[in-house]
Amino acid sequence: MINMAELTFTVLISFLLMLIMGPIFIPLLTKFKFGQTIREEGPKSHMIKSGTPTMGGIMMIIAILLAVIIKVRLNINMVVGLLSIVGFGLIGFLDDFLKIKNSRNLGLRAYQKIVLQLALSFIIAMFRYKTSINSTQLTVPFTSFILNLGFMYVPVMMFIIIATVNAVNLSDGLDGLASSITSVVSVFYLIMAVVLFNNMDVGILSAATFGACLGFLCFNINPAKVFMGDTGSMALGGAVVAFAVFTNTALLIPFIGGIYFAEALSVIIQVIHFKRTGRRIFRMSPLHHHFEQGGWKETKVVSVFLLAQTILALISVIAIM
Numbered sequence: 001m002i003n004m005a006e007l008t009f010t011v012l013i014s015f016l017l018m019l020i021m022g023p024i025f026i027p028l029l030t031k032f033k034f035g036q037t038i039r040e041e042g043p044k045s046h047m048i049k050s051g052t053p054t055m056g057g058i059m060m061i062i063a064i065l066l067a068v069i070i071k072v073r074l075n076i077n078m079v080v081g082l083l084s085i086v087g088f089g090l091i092g093f094l095d096d097f098l099k100i101k102n103s104r105n106l107g108l109r110a111y112q113k114i115v116l117q118l119a120l121s122f123i124i125a126m127f128r129y130k131t132s133i134n135s136t137q138l139t140v141p142f143t144s145f146i147l148n149l150g151f152m153y154v155p156v157m158m159f160i161i162i163a164t165v166n167a168v169n170l171s172d173g174l175d176g177l178a179s180s181i182t183s184v185v186s187v188f189y190l191i192m193a194v195v196l197f198n199n200m201d202v203g204i205l206s207a208a209t210f211g212a213c214l215g216f217l218c219f220n221i222n223p224a225k226v227f228m229g230d231t232g233s234m235a236l237g238g239a240v241v242a243f244a245v246f247t248n249t250a251l252l253i254p255f256i257g258g259i260y261f262a263e264a265l266s267v268i269i270q271v272i273h274f275k276r277t278g279r280r281i282f283r284m285s286p287l288h289h290h291f292e293q294g295g296w297k298e299t300k301v302v303s304v305f306l307l308a309q310t311i312l313a314l315i316s317v318i319a320i321m
Contacts, residue, residue, distance in 0.1 A: 002203060025056065026225055052227055060213075171288070175221060179232075
């Protein structure tokens, strides 16, 4: 049974926790010299951001956790949802910590990151496969068709989970971009949890994530006082994964998470095309840097991407109804 008062309370608690933690955490991150190292091959205009406190995603994880725990009696689904958020957030934390420790934009090695992601995605996919009667059935967008993956559910979902988390991670390159895009995705799943799925677990998780994103934006809009780092972007990826897994809407991610999908696709296309021809399709990837290099201001890129994501969310409502 959906409790609207509880969902509203969760949004407010998560949002207020962010507002309280920001003035406390940001000076601490600065004191301990947890500053962002800007990659040299990135836009030159971003070099001014070097040293801005990062790992602000720690606040987001705490806010989501507390908002859920304060009001909700945890069940196994909620625990696994939080595991997705915290687990991927911890992988991001390790990546951020090593970058800061080594004073360069290189944290976990690619194979180390993928091994950790494989292990966590396996746990999440296997749990869903073993505990839900309809777990292997995925809704196909814009149709009434239900795709039953059967025994292929676990490997397919592992691929989708890892791809989604890394796509969200790639979208975190401009002030306020990842948090604003994820706030739209969270609102979509919050509404769908109430209207269509009657799923209080997803409602609570999406409400807590929405509140955390709104609160973080108060410190992350241009010019950002703090970055979320891989800690935050991967935790948000874990949240999106949890929403999709528990509503059997993983195939909807390219629509509801269209900006994530476009960012990841731009990197894949750029790398493949460059290796084959030695030339670039985009001025720079991920996609947000392409528009920056074309003369768009950072705030314009974020605003246009946010508008596009909002339109995609509305289209997603049609796709799932």
